Amino acid sequence: MATQRKNIIGKLVFSLTAGCAFLCVGIVGWIMFNIVWGGRHHLTWNFLSAVPSEGMTEGGIFPAIIGTFFLVIIMSVVGVPFGTITALYLNEYVHRESKLAKAVRFAVNTLAGIPAIVFGLFGLGFFVQFIGGGIDNVFRGGDMLWGQPTILWAALTMALLTLPVVIVSVEEALKQVPRDLREASLALGATKWQTVRKVVLPNSIGGILTGAILAVSRGAGEVAPILFTGAAYFLPHLPGQLSDQFMELGYHIFIMSTQSTDVTGTLGIQYATTLVLLLLTFTLNFSAIWLRWRIRQNAVAA
Amino acid sequence: MQLLIPQEEGTEKAIRTGFTFPEKRPDPPKSESPVKRTGWSLTPKMRVGEWVIERGIQGVALLCLSIIALIFIFVFREAAPIVMGKVKVVEEVSDIGAAESYGDDEAAEDGMAAAPELAMEAKASDETIDAKHILGLEWQPVSLEPRFGIMPLIVGSLKVTFIALLIAMPIGIFAALYTSTFAPKWAKEIMKPTIEVLAGIPSVVIGFFALVILASVLQNVLGYDSRLNAFVGGFAMAIAVIPIIFTVSEDALAAVPKPLTGASLALGATAWETALFVVLPAATPGIFAAVILGFGRAFGETMIVLMATGNAALISPDLFESVRTLSATIGAEMAEVVFGDPHYRMLFFLGTVLFVVSFGLNAIAEYFVRNRLMKKFKGG
Numbered sequence: 001m002a003t004q005r006k007n008i009i010g011k012l013v014f015s016l017t018a019g020c021a022f023l024c025v026g027i028v029g030w031i032m033f034n035i036v037w038g039g040r041h042h043l044t045w046n047f048l049s050a051v052p053s054e055g056m057t058e059g060g061i062f063p064a065i066i067g068t069f070f071l072v073i074i075m076s077v078v079g080v081p082f083g084t085i086t087a088l089y090l091n092e093y094v095h096r097e098s099k100l101a102k103a104v105r106f107a108v109n110t111l112a113g114i115p116a117i118v119f120g121l122f123g124l125g126f127f128v129q130f131i132g133g134g135i136d137n138v139f140r141g142g143d144m145l146w147g148q149p150t151i152l153w154a155a156l157t158m159a160l161l162t163l164p165v166v167i168v169s170v171e172e173a174l175k176q177v178p179r180d181l182r183e184a185s186l187a188l189g190a191t192k193w194q195t196v197r198k199v200v201l202p203n204s205i206g207g208i209l210t211g212a213i214l215a216v217s218r219g220a221g222e223v224a225p226i227l228f229t230g231a232a233y234f235l236p237h238l239p240g241q242l243s244d245q246f247m248e249l250g251y252h253i254f255i256m257s258t259q260s261t262d263v264t265g266t267l268g269i270q271y272a273t274t275l276v277l278l279l280l281t282f283t284l285n286f287s288a289i290w291l292r293w294r295i296r297q298n299a300v301a302a
Numbered sequence: 303m304q305l306l307i308p309q310e311e312g313t314e315k316a317i318r319t320g321f322t323f324p325e326k327r328p329d330p331p332k333s334e335s336p337v338k339r340t341g342w343s344l345t346p347k348m349r350v351g352e353w354v355i356e357r358g359i360q361g362v363a364l365l366c367l368s369i370i371a372l373i374f375i376f377v378f379r380e381a382a383p384i385v386m387g388k389v390k391v392v393e394e395v396s397d398i399g400a401a402e403s404y405g406d407d408e409a410a411e412d413g414m415a416a417a418p419e420l421a422m423e424a425k426a427s428d429e430t431i432d433a434k435h436i437l438g439l440e441w442q443p444v445s446l447e448p449r450f451g452i453m454p455l456i457v458g459s460l461k462v463t464f465i466a467l468l469i470a471m472p473i474g475i476f477a478a479l480y481t482s483t484f485a486p487k488w489a490k491e492i493m494k495p496t497i498e499v500l501a502g503i504p505s506v507v508i509g510f511f512a513l514v515i516l517a518s519v520l521q522n523v524l525g526y527d528s529r530l531n532a533f534v535g536g537f538a539m540a541i542a543v544i545p546i547i548f549t550v551s552e553d554a555l556a557a558v559p560k561p562l563t564g565a566s567l568a569l570g571a572t573a574w575e576t577a578l579f580v581v582l583p584a585a586t587p588g589i590f591a592a593v594i595l596g597f598g599r600a601f602g603e604t605m606i607v608l609m610a611t612g613n614a615a616l617i618s619p620d621l622f623e624s625v626r627t628l629s630a631t632i633g634a635e636m637a638e639v640v641f642g643d644p645h646y647r648m649l650f651f652l653g654t655v656l657f658v659v660s661f662g663l664n665a666i667a668e669y670f671v672r673n674r675l676m677k678k679f680k681g682g
Contacts, residue, residue, distance in 0.1 A: 013574040018480050020477040025496045031511050125376040160369060223605050258513070258609060267514070
C-alpha cells in the first residue's frame with residue numbers, strides 16, 4: 001500500500017514538474033504563433049523598405065530599422081572593446097580572489113541587475129545634460145546641439161546596459177583557452193601582453209563575437225533606456241550624424257500600440273514590426289548559441 | 303578501491319533510467335594564473351610598455367566599478383533637492399530655493415521659457431516636497447496643485463511584482479527541478495533553448511503581446527471590468543521573470559553534489575523523494591536567490607507595465623484594478639516634464655528608489671549564492 005501511494009505521489013510530482021516545464025514551451029509557442037499569425041500579411045518587402053506615411057497609419061518601418069542598426073553599431077563600437085578589456089583584466093591580469101576582482105565582478109553583476117529605466121535616467125542626467133550640456137556650454141557658447149537627446153547618447157547608454165552581457169560571454173571564452181597555450185607562450189619568452197594579444201585573444205575571438213551578438217540582440221530589444229535619450233516618434237529623414245535623433249523598432253512598437261492616432265487600424269503594422277524585431281533578436285540569439293556551441297566543440301576537440 | 307569503480311558506474315547507469323543526474327560542472331580554474339607566477343619578461347625595455355598596458359587594462363576595469371557610482375551619483379543628484387527637503391521637512395524657502403538653483407545650471411538650456419516659471423515652481427516645491435507629501439496617497443503631478451505622493455506607485459509596483467512572482471515562482475522552480483532531475487535527455491535539449499528563447503524575447507514584445515492578446519484573453523476568461531490592470535501586467539511580467547528564476551534555480555539544483563543524491567537513493571528513497579526532500583532543500587539558498595533576482599527584475603521592468611497595466615495611480619486591494627508602477631511613471635512622464643522642476647526631480651527620485659532597491663536585492667542574492675550555497679556544498 002505504502003509503495004503504491006508513493007508511486008502515485010511520484011507520478012503526481014513528475015507530471016506537475018513536467019507540466020510546468022512544458023508550460024514554458026507552450027508560452028513561447030503561444031507568443032510566437034500569435035505574433036507570426038498577426039504579422040504575416042503585413043510583412044512584405046515594401047513594408048521593410050518604405051517610410052511611414054499618412055500620419056503613421058500606412059507605409060513601412062525603414063527608418064526604424066536603420067535607426068536600430070545605427071544604434072547597435074555605435075553601441076558595439078563602444079561597448080565591446082570596453083567589455084572585452086574588462087573581461088581580460090578579470091581573467092588574465094588579476095587574481096580571481098583578489099579584492100579588486102571581486103569588487104569589479106560585483107559591479108558587473110549589479111550593472112546587470114539595474115533596471116533599464118534607471119539607465120535611461122542616467123543617460124539623461126549624465127550624457128545628455130552633464131556631458132552634452134557641458135560641451136554646449138563650453139564649446140558652443142550655450143548653443144544647444146549635444147545637450148539634447150541624440151543617437152550618440154542613446155547608444156552610449158545602451159552600451160553600459162549591455163556591458164555585463166559582453167563581459168560574461170568573453171570571460172567564458174577566455175576560460176576555454178587552454179592553460180598550456182599561455183604557458184607555452186610565456187615559456188618561449190613572450191611577455192604577458194604579447195601572450196594576451198597573440199595567443200589568448202585570437203583563441204577567444206569567437207567568444208568576443210558571441211558577446212557582441214548577444215549585446216546587439218539585447219540592445220535592439222530594450223526600449224526603456226532610449227525613451228528619453230534619443231528615440232523619436234517620427235522623423236522625416238534618417239539619422240545622418242551623431243547628434244540626430246532616430247527611430248527605433250522597439251520604440252516604434254511601443255508608440256504605435258499605445259499612442260498612435262488609430263491604434264486598431266494600425267494593428268497590422270504593429271504586428272509586423274513586432275515580428276521584425278522578434279526575428280531580428282532570434283536570429284542574433286541563435287547565431288550566438290551556435291557560435292558558443294562551436295567554441296565548446298573546439299575546446300573539447302583540443 | 304578498483305573493485306568499487308565499475309560497481310559505481312553500474313549503479314549510476316541503473317539509476318539513469320529513472321533519474322538522471324546533472325553532469326558534474328567543471329571545477330573553476332585554479333586560482334593562481336600561470337601568467338601571474340611567471341611574472342616579468344627579462345628584457346627591461348619591454349617592461350615599460352607592459353606596465354602601461356596593464357595599468358590601462360586595469361583602468362578600464364575600474365571604470366566599470368566607477369560606472370555604478372556614477373549612475374548612483376547622477377540619478378541621485380537630480381533628485382537631491384527632494385531628499386534635502388525630506389530631511390528638513392519645511393524649513394526656510396531660501397534653503398530649498400538654493401538647492402533648486404543647484405540644478406538650474408543644467409536646466410539653463412531651457413533658457414527663458416523656463417525662467418519665469420522657476421520662481422513659481424520653487425515655491426510649489428517647498429509646499430509639496432517634504433516627507434509627509436512624498437509618502438502621500440495621491441500621485442497627481444500635473445494639476446494646479448500637484449501632489450507627489452509615491453505610495454500609489456509603490457503599491458502598484460508591489461502588486462504587479464507579487465502577481466508576477468506568484469505565477470513565475472512555481473512554474474520556474476518546478477520546471478528547473480524537472481529539467482535538472484527527472485527530465486530525459488530529449489526534454490533537456492528542448493528546455494534549455496526554450497528558456498533561452500523566452501529570455502531573448504524583448505520586453506516590449508511581451509508588453510505588446512500582453513496589450514493586444516493577453517488582456518483580451520484574460521478578460522474573456524475572468525470577466526473583469528478594466529481591460530488593462532495589475533493582473534494582466536503581472537501575468538505578462540511572469541513571462542519575463544520565468545527565465546531568470548529558471549536559470550538561477552537550475553544552476554543551483556545542478557550544483558547539488560552527487561554523493562548527496564546518491565546517498566539518498568542508496569537508502570531506498572525514490573527518485574521523486576530524492577528530488578523533493580534532498581535536492582530541493584540543498585539548493586534552497588540558490589532558489590531563494592533566484593526568487594530575489596526575479597523580484598528585482600519584475601520591480602524594475604518598465605515596458606511591460608507601461609503597456610499592460612493601464613497606468614492609473616490607484617490604491618486598492620483589487621488585483622483587477624488598473625495600477626501605475628514606479629518604473630512606468632518614469633517612462634510615461636519623463637518626456638513631458640520641464641528639466642529641473644519638482645516633477646522632474648520627483649521622477650529622478652523614483653529612479654533612485656528603483657536603483658537602491660535593485661542594488662540591495664542584488665547584494666542579497668549574491669550573498670545567498672556565494673556564501674550560503676557554496677559553503678553548504680563545500681561543507682565549510
